[in-house]
Amino acid sequence: MTALVVLERVTFTYAGAVRPALADVSLEIAAGDVMAVTGESGAGTSTLLLVATGFAPRVVGGTLAGTRRIAARRCGVVFARPWTQLTGLCSTVRDEVAFGPASLGLPRAAVLAAARNAMETLHIEQLAGREPSHLSGGELQRVVVAAALAMRPDVLALDDPAAELDPEAADALYDVLPVVAAAGTGVLLATPDSERAGRVATRAVALASGRIVAEGSPAEVLTDTEVARIARAAGCPPPYPWDVPSLLRRVER
Amino acid sequence: MIGYVDGTSPLHRAHPYTTLALSGALLFGAFALTRPLEVGLLVLTAVLFAATGRVLRSSAQTALLLSLPIWILLFVLHGLLGAEPRMAFGPVALSVPGIARALVLGGRVTAIVLGFLTALATVSPHRLVEAMTADGVPFGRTFLLASTLTVLPRMRERATQILEAQQCRGLRLGGSIVARLRALGPLALPLVLGALAEVDEQVLALDARGAAGSARRTALDPPPDSRAQHALRWALLALVAAAYAWKFWRMRG
8 A cells, every 4th residue: 555654763852842752753654544543641642643744843843853754745634622723714614614625726616515525424514504613512523524534635634533522423433534544545543542443443553752652453552442441450461352352252262 | 892793784795895995994084184074074984884884883882982091091181281272171271272183183093993893893704705815815814814803703702711711710800900900810811821822723724724825725605796896995095095185285285
């Protein structure tokens, strides 16, 4: 598969910071990947998203060392706080979602089609005529994801995208990610939700103090699930089973 | 009330450039008019402008509230320190030319503020963005102007949220002026710091959605313009130019 982003021993330090937010990070994101990124607060997961999508240091400042190759033409990014990602210039959800394609200078019909498709993917067609600033946090979260998708990004980075969603809406959002990836997008997903990430991710990395401490399949890396916690509490030796089927396999053995 | 108010008045329906041109004519016209009667007519025009936009009551109230301290200052300064002759007003003798000067300056300020508030209340930022986009104005300039129109309502909304949150935590707003001033700290600090923190994410979100791109943005629903409105805008420009020409001709005479 085509590598969209390659990081080789990348270290990134924010302007004015003493310690790097990312240290010696190497990874590759290919088309069709759904890569889950986990780590405790301050581990550098959000920074990894910004570095992998090219926004750091270009937009946020700071210094980058190491090798970074971004073959993706367009990168989309979605943050946990959806209200900060509204343009503040659009009076309807349709216009908010269409903002990105309109910025590309596409013909009007193509812009509206891209917005419609993105809204259908996120199941928010019924919100099209609503004022974005009057939406609930959950509705807004889906609107900003749709707005990022409408750009048809080669790489889509999502930082805790279900933070504002109820469990049902969170499930629905995570279910969309493999569909997006199947269309050729590389998805980078920073989340503390190992359960849902494990369900949709094809690969996973765990960060601690800006360094990759584990990399591999979701089963190998996403060990902070309910099942793993129960197994740990029960005195089960590592590696811990991360979901019910793997727990059953261990018990059968 | 400061900020856009949804409505169907002629000013709301007019092309945004036309409403802004009317407001601009009040602003520039104010400095060309130098006699109390002329400025009185200017204030009357500003009142008619607000009435046409059906925002007279709210805009006039705010305009008076904002310009009242200036009126008081002008009357005190020019009335007491102005040139002879003087007229007795109870125990004080006020300068007649000083009072006339204060009327001119105060009238100008009121007309400008009322015109600006009316434009704020009747020009939809979204329609303005669409109009500017249709004209091929670079997004940076469009964003700058539209943000100026939306910054006050957004800050007010945010301030209300912070105020409610702080009151839930025991902040008391009543009492003496000193106590009220002291209560400003817990309001102003989160307001400013929160706005600064969110700006970073908004810049990233706008950048990710192609706002900084070089392509000419597609306007989705540009507001309709007409030959009559176009002619009116040119006529306003000519009127302001004529007012300045008259002012300089009088100065020379």
